[in-house]
Amino acid sequence: MLTINVNGKQHAVQSAPSTPLLYVLRNEMDVTSPQFGCGLAQCGACSVLVDGKEVRACVTPVSLAAGKEVTTIEGLTARWAKQKNLPAAAAEKALHPVQEAWIEQQVPLCGFCQNGMMIKATELLETNPKPTDAEIKAAFTTSGPSAHLCRCGSYIAVMDAVRHASALMTKMGSAT
Amino acid sequence: MSASETSGIITVHGAELNRRGVLAAGGMLLVGFAIATGGDAQAAGTTINPKLSGSWLEIRPDNKVLIRTGKCDFGQSSIYTAYRQIVAEELDLPFEAVTTVVTGDTDHTPDGGGTFDLLGGGTPNLRKVAAYTREALLELASQRLGVARDKLTIDDGIVSGGGKHVSYGELVKDQNFKLTIPVKGELTSIFGLVVEGNPPLKPVGDYKVVGKSFKNSVVVSKVMAKETWVTDVKLPGMLHARTIHPKTLGSTLVSAGQLDKSKFPGAQVVVKGNLVAVVSPSEWEAVQASRQVAAATQWSDWKGLPGSSGLFDHLRKNVDWKAVPVNRSKPSSGDVPTAMASAVKKHSASYEMPYLKHAPIGPTMALADVRPDGSVTLHSRTQNPQALRGQIALMMGIPVQKVVIRTYSGAGHYGRSNGGNAGAEDEAVLLSKELGKPVRVQWMRAEDMQWSTQSSAAYSNIGVGLDASGKIIAYEADHFMPAMQDDRPIGAVLAGLPTMAAPSEKAKDLYTTANSISDDWVYDVVPNLDERAQGTWQIGQRESPLNVGLRNHSMRTPGQFQQNFPRELAISETAALAGADPLQFRIDHAKAERLKSLLERLREESGWETRPSPNRQATSGDLLKGQGVSVMLRAGSYWACACKIALAPSTGQITVEKITMAVDPGIVVNPLQLKRQVEGGTMMGVSEALYEEVAFDEGAVTVQDWRSYPILKMADIPEVKIVLVHRPEVGSYGQGSEGANALAAPAIAAAVFDATGKPARRLPLKPAYIMGLLKA
Numbered sequence: 001m002l003t004i005n006v007n008g009k010q011h012a013v014q015s016a017p018s019t020p021l022l023y024v025l026r027n028e029m030d031v032t033s034p035q036f037g038c039g040l041a042q043c044g045a046c047s048v049l050v051d052g053k054e055v056r057a058c059v060t061p062v063s064l065a066a067g068k069e070v071t072t073i074e075g076l077t078a079r080w081a082k083q084k085n086l087p088a089a090a091a092e093k094a095l096h097p098v099q100e101a102w103i104e105q106q107v108p109l110c111g112f113c114q115n116g117m118m119i120k121a122t123e124l125l126e127t128n129p130k131p132t133d134a135e136i137k138a139a140f141t142t143s144g145p146s147a148h149l150c151r152c153g154s155y156i157a158v159m160d161a162v163r164h165a166s167a168l169m170t171k172m173g174s175a176t
Numbered sequence: 177m178s179a180s181e182t183s184g185i186i187t188v189h190g191a192e193l194n195r196r197g198v199l200a201a202g203g204m205l206l207v208g209f210a211i212a213t214g215g216d217a218q219a220a221g222t223t224i225n226p227k228l229s230g231s232w233l234e235i236r237p238d239n240k241v242l243i244r245t246g247k248c249d250f251g252q253s254s255i256y257t258a259y260r261q262i263v264a265e266e267l268d269l270p271f272e273a274v275t276t277v278v279t280g281d282t283d284h285t286p287d288g289g290g291t292f293d294l295l296g297g298g299t300p301n302l303r304k305v306a307a308y309t310r311e312a313l314l315e316l317a318s319q320r321l322g323v324a325r326d327k328l329t330i331d332d333g334i335v336s337g338g339g340k341h342v343s344y345g346e347l348v349k350d351q352n353f354k355l356t357i358p359v360k361g362e363l364t365s366i367f368g369l370v371v372e373g374n375p376p377l378k379p380v381g382d383y384k385v386v387g388k389s390f391k392n393s394v395v396v397s398k399v400m401a402k403e404t405w406v407t408d409v410k411l412p413g414m415l416h417a418r419t420i421h422p423k424t425l426g427s428t429l430v431s432a433g434q435l436d437k438s439k440f441p442g443a444q445v446v447v448k449g450n451l452v453a454v455v456s457p458s459e460w461e462a463v464q465a466s467r468q469v470a471a472a473t474q475w476s477d478w479k480g481l482p483g484s485s486g487l488f489d490h491l492r493k494n495v496d497w498k499a500v501p502v503n504r505s506k507p508s509s510g511d512v513p514t515a516m517a518s519a520v521k522k523h524s525a526s527y528e529m530p531y532l533k534h535a536p537i538g539p540t541m542a543l544a545d546v547r548p549d550g551s552v553t554l555h556s557r558t559q560n561p562q563a564l565r566g567q568i569a570l571m572m573g574i575p576v577q578k579v580v581i582r583t584y585s586g587a588g589h590y591g592r593s594n595g596g597n598a599g600a601e602d603e604a605v606l607l608s609k610e611l612g613k614p615v616r617v618q619w620m621r622a623e624d625m626q627w628s629t630q631s632s633a634a635y636s637n638i639g640v641g642l643d644a645s646g647k648i649i650a651y652e653a654d655h656f657m658p659a660m661q662d663d664r665p666i667g668a669v670l671a672g673l674p675t676m677a678a679p680s681e682k683a684k685d686l687y688t689t690a691n692s693i694s695d696d697w698v699y700d701v702v703p704n705l706d707e708r709a710q711g712t713w714q715i716g717q718r719e720s721p722l723n724v725g726l727r728n729h730s731m732r733t734p735g736q737f738q739q740n741f742p743r744e745l746a747i748s749e750t751a752a753l754a755g756a757d758p759l760q761f762r763i764d765h766a767k768a769e770r771l772k773s774l775l776e777r778l779r780e781e782s783g784w785e786t787r788p789s790p791n792r793q794a795t796s797g798d799l800l801k802g803q804g805v806s807v808m809l810r811a812g813s814y815w816a817c818a819c820k821i822a823l824a825p826s827t828g829q830i831t832v833e834k835i836t837m838a839v840d841p842g843i844v845v846n847p848l849q850l851k852r853q854v855e856g857g858t859m860m861g862v863s864e865a866l867y868e869e870v871a872f873d874e875g876a877v878t879v880q881d882w883r884s885y886p887i888l889k890m891a892d893i894p895e896v897k898i899v900l901v902h903r904p905e906v907g908s909y910g911q912g913s914e915g916a917n918a919l920a921a922p923a924i925a926a927a928v929f930d931a932t933g934k935p936a937r938r939l940p941l942k943p944a945y946i947m948g949l950l951k952a
Contacts, residue, residue: 032408033401038621042882073401102399110251110588111398141891153859
């Protein structure tokens with residue numbers, strides 16, 4: 001039987017190996033932050049990190065995640081704590097800078113696309129901690145299988161929040 | 177004297193305060209409601225539990241407050257921010273005292289109505305309820321302290337006077353009061369219930385909470401993956417369904433496809449009239465099996481649509497606009513024909529607006545549980561749960577009391593469900609009834625593009641006459657648009673179950689095929705005005721054997737979007753005809769001081785170049801540069817927009833470089849939230865202007881995904897500047913979450929005209945269309 005690691009936990013997959021990761025996460029594991037938006041890798045609502053890289057869970061067979069680390073929004077805080085080697089007590093209270101920035105900047109309107117937006121922001125900032133505006137736009141538009149779409153038009157807020165998260169990470173990075 | 181006492185009941189500004197004895201412990205002020213007109217609201221029985229249901233707000237012994245509203249948050253944030261602020265303000269409490277907001281559910285909240293106009297023309301229901309409550313609390317405090325009402329003051333929920341004080345919490349602790357307030361309306365109608373009467377409202381000059389920025393509490397749970405979205409709800413034994421809709425908008429079922437049981441052993445096909453569904457305990461099996469069954473399903477052929485390329489020809493030549501009366505705007509007056517005959521210069525043109533999709537990022541989804549006793553619980557994402565309740569009861573032939581609608585966070589859909597359903601709800605119910613199990617219906621992306629309602633296409637003919645001084649002496653407009661609001665649940669229609677009627681010439685209010693003027697006139701200097709609105713049936717509906725055509729539904733700034741684009745672009749073109757700067761031309765034709773000063777502010781904030789269009793120095797390298805302006809008045813809020821564009825003449829590609837959006841809503845309740853709302857609406861407006869159009873052939877909608885129906889992407893956003901004008905002296909809250917989307921299209925089209933000298937009178941402003949204009 002296939003086993004995948006989601007947010008640090010091993011999980012034996014009941015579904016067939018060709019089942020998209022999205023349905024396994026949502027229906028088998030109750031990991032519900034990735035949303036069904038199109039089933040076509042055209043919008044980004046279902047995004048997750050697989051070994052730190054953003055993938056579209058709606059078209060990714062669960063078998064491709066076997067032996068790899070899957071991170072969703074539910075696991076962002078722990079991911080940050082691990083990256084920063086935070087002690088257990090601090091780790092429990094720690095917000096991932098992306099989440100903190102998303103709250104501070106009041107990004108979500110309806111919020112349905114924001115799972116993918118935060119996943120993309122995390123991927124971007126882990127590889128490029130101080131992105132320019134052009135790099136942020138490119139990350140959310142051309143870096144993946146499709147642009148990350150927001151119908152409410154939160155793009156300005158997303159850019160504000162990526163810059164905010166970048167500043168937070170820089171500040172926290174220099175403090176440790 | 178505003179209060180009087182007879183037999184234990186105190187009347188406070190038309191509300192009745194009834195002391196019902198002493199509670200053993202706890203205690204709260206229950207603000208219930210009486211139904212002034214009886215009828216449907218009474219029958220629906222929202223006061224199932226008189227201690228909780230039917231209550232709008234509760235004051236707890238610790239001075240904390242719970243509020244309930246039948247509205248649902250669709251990303252406007254107002255329910256979690258503005259409503260808290262408004263209630264806290266009227267009760268003289270800090271924002272943080274309003275700790276709990278209960279929304280949406282039919283049996284947990286008092287009022288219905290669509291989630292639109294959340295600030296209720298400046299006095300949403302909860303504001304009045306809070307004001308009534310404050311008066312009752314003052315009355316109770318007066319009795320408790322033995323101090324006359326007019327000697328009492330309130331600060332942070334403490335009533336003081338005569339050297340004594342008592343908190344709200346102390347007043348209600350261990351007591352059981354019931355405050356009865358007047359309410360009218362029909363609970364399950366699109367407008368729901370309205371709180372009546374005129375309790376004294378707090379003077380705006382005394383505001384402490386309204387006007388300040390507060391964060392939206394629901395943002396935290398969404399960002400931290402703690403929110404329960406509608407998509408997350410599961411019930412034991414539930415089946416996943418995918419519904420298969422007809423091949424065209426008029427095709428009937430010939431034969432449902434055979435399910436390949438060897439490949440999909442857990443799946444099952446259900447046929448209800450012209451609706452086919454595939455269900456399975458496994459979602460992925462349901463998806464795959466539905467594809468196999470859909471491919472094998474046979475439908476009759478049907479052709480009854482003009483095709484999107486022939487749409488406007490069809491609307492002009494073939495459509496009957498005479499079956500319903502022409503509606504004129506209220507300010508229409510004077511003698512347009514005579515004035516037009518005397519005009520020195522005339523502008524006359526026709527403008528075209530395509531069908532648009534609400535296009536939520538998540539396709540519609542609902543989970544229904546129909547029990548053997550016929551009761552229905554529906555887990556949904558709707559802007560109007562009480563109206564949905566009525567629709568489901570009608571479809572099932574059961575009383576509304578047997579239907580409970582639960583609502584959750586989900587994808588925004590910008591008006592699509594303000595009359596009840598968004599698409600999947602009725603299908604989930606009829607399948608659950610058929611199968612005797614909870615059924616979760618999730619539409620796929622193509623279903624949502626092709627079988628949901630849409631914002632109606634429209635066209636307008638505008639004529640403007642100028643006198644010798646370059647002033648408008650006559651303005652006339654004919655706005656043509658098919659019926660705008662079809663709230664029939666589509667699954668019920670296809671299954672042949674009872675629904676409300678399709679929009680018709682006989683129907684009233686929103687459901688009439690008559691059109692009306694939705695774009696408030698702002699050029700009050702114009703002496704001769706005639707604005708006419710003409711309507712007709714939805715395209716293809718009466719020709720379709722299914723009674724389904726291109727179904728329309730209100731979408732952000734409904735009707736007004738379709739009328740404001742032609743008006744504002746025509747005004748910009750007329751300014752050019754007059755040799756005038758289009759922004760100053762607007763100021764010169766306005767009387768309202770709020771609009772004039774908003775435009776002056778816009779001129780400063782946007783870096784506007786004062787000059788006539790077209791731009792004589794438009795070329796900048798290989799690009800043509802242009803600027804455009806537009807204005808709108810909606811629900812008491814003034815809007816003004818300026819944009820700067822660059823246009824590549826070799827490709828027809830438009831880049832919107834900068835947009836400045838200024839809004840004067842009267843009182844800005846929450847600047848932080850309003851700014852985000854206006855930013856978002858502005859982005860949607862750019863998207864609608866540049867990219868969006870529903871393509872269809874002779875039988876069906878052909879857009880099916882985000883490639884065939886593209887929307888704005890982050891790389892294409894302009895520099896955006898939002899200007900919020902706070903005008904407390906206006907005295908009411910205007911509208912912010914809706915409106916911004918309408919202004920971009922006329923401003924961008926005016927900028928195209930400025931850059932090229934060619935009027936772009938048809939949306940969207942796609943490169944091929946612009947190239948055609950440049951070559952003409």
